[in-house]
Amino acid sequence: MTLPDRSALSRRDYLRALVAVGGASALSACLSENDDEAVDVPSGTDDPDSLPSRQHAWNEFLSRDDDGNVQLPEHHVLVALSLSTEPSDDARAQVEDALRALERAYEWSNEGLVFTIGYTPAYFDRFDGSLPDSVDLPDPEPIVGDADRFDEFDAILHLASDHPEVTLEAEQGLFGERDEFNGRGIETDLTGVFERVDERRRTGFVGAGLPANHTDLDGVPESIPDEAPSLMGFRSGFAESQAPEDRVTIAEGPFAGATTQHVSSMGLNLRQWFEQDSQHQRVQKMFSPEHAEENAVGTTGEKLTTTNGLTDERIAATEADASDRGVVGHAQKAARGREDGKPPLLRRDFSTVDDDRPGIHFLALQEGIEEFVRVRQAMEGTDLDVTNLNNGITGYIFVNRRGNYLVPPRSLRALPPTNPTETE
Amino acid sequence: MDHEIDRRTFVGWGAATGALALAGCFGEGGDENGGERNDSDGEGNETDENRDETVDVAPPFPEIEDKPDAVYVPTHRESMRALEPIVAGDYRLAPMLSYPHPFWLVTGDGEDDVQHVTPDQMRGVHMMFTLWDAETGVVLPVDSGNVVRLSRDGERVGSPQSMWPMLSQEMGFHFGDNVPLEEDGTYTVEVELPPLSARTTGDLAGRFAERETATFEFDYDQDFRETVSDVDYFDEGRWGERGALEPMAHDHVPYSRLPEVDAFPGTFLVGTDESGEIREGRPESTAELPRSGDAAFLATVLESDYRLTGGDGRSLLVSPRTPYNRVPLPNMSLDATIERDGESVTAEPVSLEQTIDGEYGLHYGASLEDVDLRAGDTVTLTIRSLPQVARHQGYDTAFLEMPPIELRVPEDSDDAE
Numbered sequence A: 001m002t003l004p005d006r007s008a009l010s011r012r013d014y015l016r017a018l019v020a021v022g023g024a025s026a027l028s029a030c031l032s033e034n035d036d037e038a039v040d041v042p043s044g045t046d047d048p049d050s051l052p053s054r055q056h057a058w059n060e061f062l063s064r065d066d067d068g069n070v071q072l073p074e075h076h077v078l079v080a081l082s083l084s085t086e087p088s089d090d091a092r093a094q095v096e097d098a099l100r101a102l103e104r105a106y107e108w109s110n111e112g113l114v115f116t117i118g119y120t121p122a123y124f125d126r127f128d129g130s131l132p133d134s135v136d137l138p139d140p141e142p143i144v145g146d147a148d149r150f151d152e153f154d155a156i157l158h159l160a161s162d163h164p165e166v167t168l169e170a171e172q173g174l175f176g177e178r179d180e181f182n183g184r185g186i187e188t189d190l191t192g193v194f195e196r197v198d199e200r201r202r203t204g205f206v207g208a209g210l211p212a213n214h215t216d217l218d219g220v221p222e223s224i225p226d227e228a229p230s231l232m233g234f235r236s237g238f239a240e241s242q243a244p245e246d247r248v249t250i251a252e253g254p255f256a257g258a259t260t261q262h263v264s265s266m267g268l269n270l271r272q273w274f275e276q277d278s279q280h281q282r283v284q285k286m287f288s289p290e291h292a293e294e295n296a297v298g299t300t301g302e303k304l305t306t307t308n309g310l311t312d313e314r315i316a317a318t319e320a321d322a323s324d325r326g327v328v329g330h331a332q333k334a335a336r337g338r339e340d341g342k343p344p345l346l347r348r349d350f351s352t353v354d355d356d357r358p359g360i361h362f363l364a365l366q367e368g369i370e371e372f373v374r375v376r377q378a379m380e381g382t383d384l385d386v387t388n389l390n391n392g393i394t395g396y397i398f399v400n401r402r403g404n405y406l407v408p409p410r411s412l413r414a415l416p417p418t419n420p421t422e423t424e
Numbered sequence B: 001m002d003h004e005i006d007r008r009t010f011v012g013w014g015a016a017t018g019a020l021a022l023a024g025c026f027g028e029g030g031d032e033n034g035g036e037r038n039d040s041d042g043e044g045n046e047t048d049e050n051r052d053e054t055v056d057v058a059p060p061f062p063e064i065e066d067k068p069d070a071v072y073v074p075t076h077r078e079s080m081r082a083l084e085p086i087v088a089g090d091y092r093l094a095p096m097l098s099y100p101h102p103f104w105l106v107t108g109d110g111e112d113d114v115q116h117v118t119p120d121q122m123r124g125v126h127m128m129f130t131l132w133d134a135e136t137g138v139v140l141p142v143d144s145g146n147v148v149r150l151s152r153d154g155e156r157v158g159s160p161q162s163m164w165p166m167l168s169q170e171m172g173f174h175f176g177d178n179v180p181l182e183e184d185g186t187y188t189v190e191v192e193l194p195p196l197s198a199r200t201t202g203d204l205a206g207r208f209a210e211r212e213t214a215t216f217e218f219d220y221d222q223d224f225r226e227t228v229s230d231v232d233y234f235d236e237g238r239w240g241e242r243g244a245l246e247p248m249a250h251d252h253v254p255y256s257r258l259p260e261v262d263a264f265p266g267t268f269l270v271g272t273d274e275s276g277e278i279r280e281g282r283p284e285s286t287a288e289l290p291r292s293g294d295a296a297f298l299a300t301v302l303e304s305d306y307r308l309t310g311g312d313g314r315s316l317l318v319s320p321r322t323p324y325n326r327v328p329l330p331n332m333s334l335d336a337t338i339e340r341d342g343e344s345v346t347a348e349p350v351s352l353e354q355t356i357d358g359e360y361g362l363h364y365g366a367s368l369e370d371v372d373l374r375a376g377d378t379v380t381l382t383i384r385s386l387p388q389v390a391r392h393q394g395y396d397t398a399f400l401e402m403p404p405i406e407l408r409v410p411e412d413s414d415d416a417e
Helices: A011-021 A023-033 A089-105 A164-174 A270-276 A279-286 A289-293 A312-316 A318-325 A330-337 A369-380 B002-020 B027-038 B049-056 B222-228 B411-415
Strands: A075-083 A114-119 A155-161 A194-196 A202-205 A259-268 A350-352 A359-366 A397-407 B086-088 B091-098 B103-106 B114-117 B124-133 B147-152 B155-161 B164-168 B172-180 B185-193 B199-201 B212-220 B295-302 B315-321 B333-340 B350-357 B361-367 B378-385 B405-408
Touching: A011 A023, A011 A075, A011 A164, A011 A202, A075 A164, A075 A359, A089 A114, A089 A164, A155 A164, A155 A259, A155 A397, A202 A359, A259 A369, A259 B155, A270 B114, A270 B155, A270 B172, A279 A289, A279 A330, A289 A318, A312 A318, A312 A330, A318 A330, A318 B333, A318 B378, A330 A369, A359 A369, A359 A397, B086 B212, B091 B185, B091 B212, B091 B222, B103 B164, B124 B185, B124 B212, B155 B172, B212 B222, B295 B378, B315 B333, B315 B350
Parallel strands: B199 B350
Antiparallel strands: A075 A155, A075 A194, A075 A202, A114 A155, A114 A397, A202 A350, A259 A359, A259 A397, A350 A359, B086 B091, B091 B124, B103 B114, B124 B172, B147 B155, B147 B185, B164 B172, B185 B212, B295 B315, B315 B361, B333 B350, B333 B378, B350 B361, B378 B405
16 A cells, blocks of 8 residues: 655645555554644543434534534545454444444544444345335435446445544554554454455545645646635535434334435546636536525635525526526525425535545435435436536536445444344 | 646746737636646746647637627637547447637526636647437537546546537537646547437437447647647638638538528518518528527427427427527527517417427427417517527627517418418
């Protein structure tokens, strides 16, 4: 594994590159990078019951921006996992112990570590029974006729922290490459139960200023705003445009307290977006033509506070905007997938430069995958009378891969069976 | 590092354009980018023979003052390299390559919605392709979401992208963009073509339903650069004159020219001439058609037995085209309102649907089944959104301000058939 060239990169860039590379040498490089300003990572809890019963209960533990929106941790790793043994009580106990060790070592917060483990339909296929009707977890499919590839490994671990070295240390400690989590000895890890699927490992970042660190890459133009929090330049995750955690939680049945997770990984064309389109055109395409007309967004979305500004009228105007203006906004279109005016998805997506190419890992939580599909189809806007590159951002994103996951409640996160009430 | 290459290219470009003394050649968009590029002047003094060579052969982009709000003669005829056409299912695709050059994007319907795009860098190509139906030769001027991926020696180059739908006088309707290329070499281009999104009729009906991929290769080298940048400029006195260049003649590649007026059936709706009088008789050529924003509009009412009508009643076919070369104007949104004695004949305006026909090419159509259209009725065509298509020089100021067109059902229409 080749480490990035320290002398050629800014500190933040270098740390990001280390997360992307992964591995033990990356971690030691990361730690030595921090010698000067030793990072003090708060430790977790010895009382597992003090943590929420849902794995995806992050919001009340995460920091807020100046407008009060939940602020995702800055650094993310998606570790793709393949089972190396069949699920058994011993294997379950081992997975649970390994994950509890993370919770003991790191505070459940931006400064510490938040994480989930989710399981694919392919994982559940090994059991005789099928998932209960209360769980909507189909195999991933192409949604808009795109020729996608699919996540068919067993599970994915989503690790997120403001400190890149925490995500690295957590991942490596779980696979026997480290002896300590945040200074605490590791007794149990995941080796023997899971192995990593290296070619499916994904990394990314979200936060003001992080994308502009990557203009050294071919596909990331210099013209990206310095303060942009995402590679397409704008803020997202506005409180009023996100589903609350309750809304995305499966309420009934043996998996009550679970959620479903969709991950789409896609490439981005930022050259046309930043070097050819104007800011006015970007705002039209990302939000709505009216946002652009009223100058409602600002450079990176700073004028929007806790909402993407989509009123019922603007959402209803999507079709008319297509006909009268010849352009529609991405957010405007996708909001047509709302139910009773409420957003059904909780987005936890982040930008990426995996393989040195700009992209997005679009991670969304929802009660059932059907809701993701509905929003995604609304976003595609094939029903609208508008040309491809004026159809929101659909002409700028290129989906490579999709995966569907069940993120069980914490009590069932270790190798869940298809129907827990029958087996436990 | 890639960063270094970028910076040297910017610097090289700045130097070369300075040497050619091209006043105003970047336009509004270029000034902004040019400013950023100049920031790196101080540290980017590397000289590189090849790079200088590249920029030396890049032709200038002189700006025309006082362009009319109409189709006009550009400064020069493009020079390009045409590659062999490729078969991909029902589609035929002909790639063409030129040097990177400016164009104008149109996104929306307001003043802020036209964006002058200047090349990111001169190292690269302006990549274009014409897409047509092999059976009928009809050019397919709608963007259903093409995806272009480049590679060199098996390694991907740049991000995937969709090519802009574009109009040029010589190329007609095509897809294209400036594509930066850092290195000389042989590039492989994969073009993914999704199913055609527009309504199709006649010989095109029910076809283009499959996703297809076309692949071609080209060499990017000094020979290419010298060939495509051998450009003759017209006499400056002609720049900006109303008119258009003749379509470029390519063997095996059709030009998106719509049939002339006399090929269309039905009862033509008539417009007014320059003095406001109703034109008598059927127009005989595109030049005689009523215009809006310098686009010529052919509008004809087809009788119920005509194949395009589909339903039981009559239908309206509107064929907007460029005034000289008869290139179809796609991605518009059009409504028709029908009035008699100042009263509207229909409850709602009639909305026209973009359609491609095997004989009449791209047009906008609507059924008049529920409309009792009579001689003397006024039919007003309202352009709700103007052609959302990027423009090469000569089309950048036309088809932007498009007022409604008032037409009349001719008095002798009842016995015209």
